[in-house]
Amino acid sequence: MTATLDRHVGTQHRAAVDLQGVGKVFGRGTSAVTALTEVDLRVQPGEFVVLLGASGCGKTTLLNLVAGLDQPTAGAVTVDSGRPAVMFQEPALLPWLDAGRNVELPLRLAGVGRAARRARAAELLDLVRLGGLARKRPHELSGGMRQRVALARALAATSSGTDAEGGLLLMDEPFAALDAITRDFLQGELQRIWQATGAAVLFVTHDVREAVRLGQRVVLLSSRPGTVVREWDLAAAGTDREELSEEITGRLREVISTHARA
Ligand SMILES: Nc1ncnc2c1ncn2[C@@H]1O[C@H](COP(=O)(O)OP(=O)(O)OP(=O)(O)O)[C@@H](O)[C@H]1O
Numbered sequence: 277m278t279a280t281l282d283r284h285v286g287t288q289h290r291a292a293v294d295l296q297g298v299g300k301v302f303g304r305g306t307s308a309v310t311a312l313t314e315v316d317l318r319v320q321p322g323e324f325v326v327l328l329g330a331s332g333c334g335k336t337t338l339l340n341l342v343a344g345l346d347q348p349t350a351g352a353v354t355v356d357s358g359r360p361a362v363m364f365q366e367p368a369l370l371p372w373l374d375a376g377r378n379v380e381l382p383l384r385l386a387g388v389g390r391a392a393r394r395a396r397a398a399e400l401l402d403l404v405r406l407g408g409l410a411r412k413r414p415h416e417l418s419g420g421m422r423q424r425v426a427l428a429r430a431l432a433a434t435s436s437g438t439d440a441e442g443g444l445l446l447m448d449e450p451f452a453a454l455d456a457i458t459r460d461f462l463q464g465e466l467q468r469i470w471q472a473t474g475a476a477v478l479f480v481t482h483d484v485r486e487a488v489r490l491g492q493r494v495v496l497l498s499s500r501p502g503t504v505v506r507e508w509d510l511a512a513a514g515t516d517r518e519e520l521s522e523e524i525t526g527r528l529r530e531v532i533s534t535h536a537r538a
């Protein structure tokens with residue numbers, strides 16, 4: 277009992293993701309591009325944070341740093357939830373594996389037995405409305421279908437059961453290429469799954485409606501170089517999401533127009 281309590285107290289001080297003074301410059305000299313500057317951002321265990329910003333402001337760059345796929349040129353990135361599951365803007369499926377095997381992959385890497393991972397993959401493909409398409413290879417699927425396979429795979433990675441604290445899911449505009457109805461459905465599913473798994477989610481979008489629907493906290497990045505300009509706590513009591521949506525849209529417009537004039 278005491279041990280459980282201690283661990284609980286301990287995790288309150290440790291963020292799932294902690295970025296301090298993070299900067300990223302690509303290239304050198306006159307061709308150098310500063311993608312991010314002085315980014316401070318924390319995601320608590322189990323928290324759903326949406327990162328909102330205009331195209332090119334450094335959202336994908338930031339997610340890559342958190343995923344450990346790239347290194348910052350300034351500051352520190354600390355991730356405290358094991359290996360994060362990542363869902364990219366592009367589906368990034370393995371072309372030689374069928375949909376089912378792609379979804380199974382993280383489970384296989386986590387050492388889940390064959391029958392169990394088959395069953396789980398089938399369940400997840402059903403969830404993203406691709407039941408019956410497990411044997412199709414990526415090139416036989418539409419772009420939106422591939423993106424849904426990628427979502428099922430990310431969910432498999434999040435729920436592979438190796439991390440008792442719930443893990444971390446990094447999502448880069450995962451629903452941008454989908455039709456409105458499928459997007460709406462998957463947003464709902466993502467919320468449900470997030471609540472069920474207790475994973476922390478860092479979700480990137482440039483869509484204010486999506487941000488306000490999904491996030492407990494919305495963090496607005498400025499145009500390049502990206503830095504945090506504003507945060508909204510949507511989980512606070514009495515938050516009117518409709519009203520907030522208008523306020524956030526206004527700020528996003530400001531941020532984009534400042535960039536256009538610069
Ligand atoms: N590997 C790289 N080498 C050089 N420049 C890069 C590299 N990756 C990103 N950039 C630059 O960094 C900036 C931020 O890019 P990033 O992809 O992070 O933007 P983004 O916010 O994800 O945009 P979008 O919403 O269009 O996906 C851009 O100016 C881009 O050209």
Ligand SMILES: [Mg+2]
Pocket residue numbers: 335336337365448
């Ligand atoms: Mg991007």
